[in-house]
Amino acid sequence: MSSNFVINARNLTLSYGDKEIIRDASFSVKKGEFVFITGPSGSGKSTLLKSLYGQIEPTEGSLIVGGLEMGGISNGKLQELRTHLGIIFQDYKLINEWTVKKNVVLPLMIAGYSIDVQETQAERLLKHVRLSEHKERYPLELSGGEQQRVGVARALAKNPFLILADEPTGNLDEYSSNVIWDLMENACEQLKTTVLVVTHKIPSIFSNPYRHFIIESKGVYEVR
Amino acid sequence: MKFVKYHLTFILPMMAILLGIEFFLVFDRATDSYRTQLQEGYSMFVVAKKPLELKDFKRLNSHISQSEEVDKEALAIQISKGVNQTNSKEILKALPYFYNVKLDSYMSSSELRSIKEDLEESDTIRRVETFGSSYTDSYKLFNFIQFTLKVFLGFMGLISFFLIIKQMEIWKYLHRERMQVMEIFGASLMLRSGVLFKTAVIDAIIATFVTSGVFLALKYYWAQESRIDILIQKQNLLFQSTDFLILLGISLFIVIISVYFVVFSNKD
Numbered sequence: 001m002s003s004n005f006v007i008n009a010r011n012l013t014l015s016y017g018d019k020e021i022i023r024d025a026s027f028s029v030k031k032g033e034f035v036f037i038t039g040p041s042g043s044g045k046s047t048l049l050k051s052l053y054g055q056i057e058p059t060e061g062s063l064i065v066g067g068l069e070m071g072g073i074s075n076g077k078l079q080e081l082r083t084h085l086g087i088i089f090q091d092y093k094l095i096n097e098w099t100v101k102k103n104v105v106l107p108l109m110i111a112g113y114s115i116d117v118q119e120t121q122a123e124r125l126l127k128h129v130r131l132s133e134h135k136e137r138y139p140l141e142l143s144g145g146e147q148q149r150v151g152v153a154r155a156l157a158k159n160p161f162l163i164l165a166d167e168p169t170g171n172l173d174e175y176s177s178n179v180i181w182d183l184m185e186n187a188c189e190q191l192k193t194t195v196l197v198v199t200h201k202i203p204s205i206f207s208n209p210y211r212h213f214i215i216e217s218k219g220v221y222e223v224r
Numbered sequence: 225m226k227f228v229k230y231h232l233t234f235i236l237p238m239m240a241i242l243l244g245i246e247f248f249l250v251f252d253r254a255t256d257s258y259r260t261q262l263q264e265g266y267s268m269f270v271v272a273k274k275p276l277e278l279k280d281f282k283r284l285n286s287h288i289s290q291s292e293e294v295d296k297e298a299l300a301i302q303i304s305k306g307v308n309q310t311n312s313k314e315i316l317k318a319l320p321y322f323y324n325v326k327l328d329s330y331m332s333s334s335e336l337r338s339i340k341e342d343l344e345e346s347d348t349i350r351r352v353e354t355f356g357s358s359y360t361d362s363y364k365l366f367n368f369i370q371f372t373l374k375v376f377l378g379f380m381g382l383i384s385f386f387l388i389i390k391q392m393e394i395w396k397y398l399h400r401e402r403m404q405v406m407e408i409f410g411a412s413l414m415l416r417s418g419v420l421f422k423t424a425v426i427d428a429i430i431a432t433f434v435t436s437g438v439f440l441a442l443k444y445y446w447a448q449e450s451r452i453d454i455l456i457q458k459q460n461l462l463f464q465s466t467d468f469l470i471l472l473g474i475s476l477f478i479v480i481i482s483v484y485f486v487v488f489s490n491k492d
Contacts, residue, residue: 053408082410095402110411154409 006031006162006194007052009220011061014044014051021047024061025220027213031161032192034185036202039215045198048215049166052196053085054078066161083111086155086193090167092147094139100150101126101135107158125153129183145176152183156191163187165197178205231427234391237384238431241478242471244377244384246439246463249470251373253461255366259330262363267292267324268336270343271351275321284349285342287327287335294322320350330363388478392486395420417487424483428475435471439463 007029014022021044029035039045050056052065054073063070068081086107094103102109104125105118113121126132129149131142139147148168155163165184169177181203188195189208202212212224270276270291281288300316331339336354343352396403403416443462447455455462 055408079410079412082408085410087408093401093405093408095405097402106406107409110406110409110415 008064013060023218034210086160086163088165090170237387240384242435269353270323289328290326424479
């Protein structure tokens with residue numbers, strides 16, 4: 001990744017079939033920035049986020065993530081890119097048949113790290129999200145807030161250069177939401193990880209500097 | 225119950241394929257053994273004007289492996305009963321030479337005809353009797369049964385294979401969320417399908433052991449108690465140690481093919 005930009009979109013258009021969701025959007029995100037993308041329901045926030053981890057390919061224009069052009073990206077390169085991303089979902093997307101510990105080390109398993117490294121990282125991450133005592137439990141035995149903390153720990157497991165979060169606190173109460181925002185702010189501040197969050201509303205407790213894009217009428221505009 | 229059903233729906237069709245393959249192996253060995261028996265017990269009858277040696281026969285047809293002259297004097301004695309000794313000698317002199325000729329392998333009717341033609345081309349040979357009809361009739365019946373068995377087993381194998389594919393698709397559906405999450409975090413197709421492979425390999429090994437067990441029981445218990453002579457005599461044909469490896473190899477091959485089929489046919 002030679003460029004200073006972690007994300008660079010130029011005249012980006014995203015569509016589902018014939019239906020355009022995002023049209024002619026241009027924006028860029030630098031290393032270590034914390035970015036919020038907001039917009040009304042159905043405006044295309046999640047679609048934009050999906051395009052950043054290669055779930056949807058650009059219809060037109062250019063989208064570069066971590067130095068890789070996402071249009072026509074090969075399976076191999078996409079898999080490689082995804083191993084360097086941390087992704088957090090509103091519905092957590094944890095594997096319910098696996099223990100908390102195993103869920104957390106999933107990115108390390110995929111990258112082929114040894115069991116010893118996985119164990120050490122799991123201990124460290126679970127301590128960081130204050131879930132050490134739950135490591136042998138299963139996701140469905142935890143509360144929503146605890147499950148999302150597992151999701152954050154999983155996203156941080158491989159020290160990603162970019163964390164993408166889709167409504168990470170959408171299903172959580174205020175206390176749990178604040179814990180999640182705190183964890184993400186810390187990742188950005190201490191690890192210099194770029195964080196891009198798609199959300200309805202920017203949390204009031206947020207104290208660090210951040211950038212804010214809004215999606216409106218298929219366009220992406222910077223408002224802060 | 226759910227767990228048992230989850231595995232049985234894979235193990236049973238796999239067992240159907242393996243049982244079919246093992247039946248085929250057993251029947252194939254039985255046919256081979258019968259063919260060897262036929263070949264060993266078979267000989268052509270040749271009438272010649274002059275004495276012939278094996279090399280003379282081999283020159284006429286390379287499939288001839290043995291020749292044995294029939295004792296002419298014993299034959300002359302039978303014919304010349306009540307005839308004086310001088311005439312008896314004349315009879316012996318006038319008699320041609322008789323040979324039983326054996327072949328190096330099992331021959332079809334047309335091959336037997338061709339050997340007969342080769343021998344009859346020689347001026348020395350007067351007559352050749354192949355006894356082809358009685359020789360091939362039973363073997364043809366065996367071959368026919370083997371063919372129908374092959375068709376039936378092929379059909380059964382195909383249906384079982386589709387059942388296995390169907391079951392894998394169900395497994396894929398059951399594990400779709402796990403596979404999707406792994407995909408999002410960059411797992412390769414092989415890694416994502418690991419859960420299908422693992423389950424299928426374990427079930428394939430179970431199916432191989434159970435199938436082998438069924439045939440071992442047939443070999444050591446049922447064959448003995450059946451009091452069917454041919455089964456008791458040919459007991460070793462029922463299940464051989466190499467069969468286990470063949471069945472295991474085939475079951476693992478089916479697992480690989482079906483997982484690839486399911487995973488690659490509908491990537492989503």
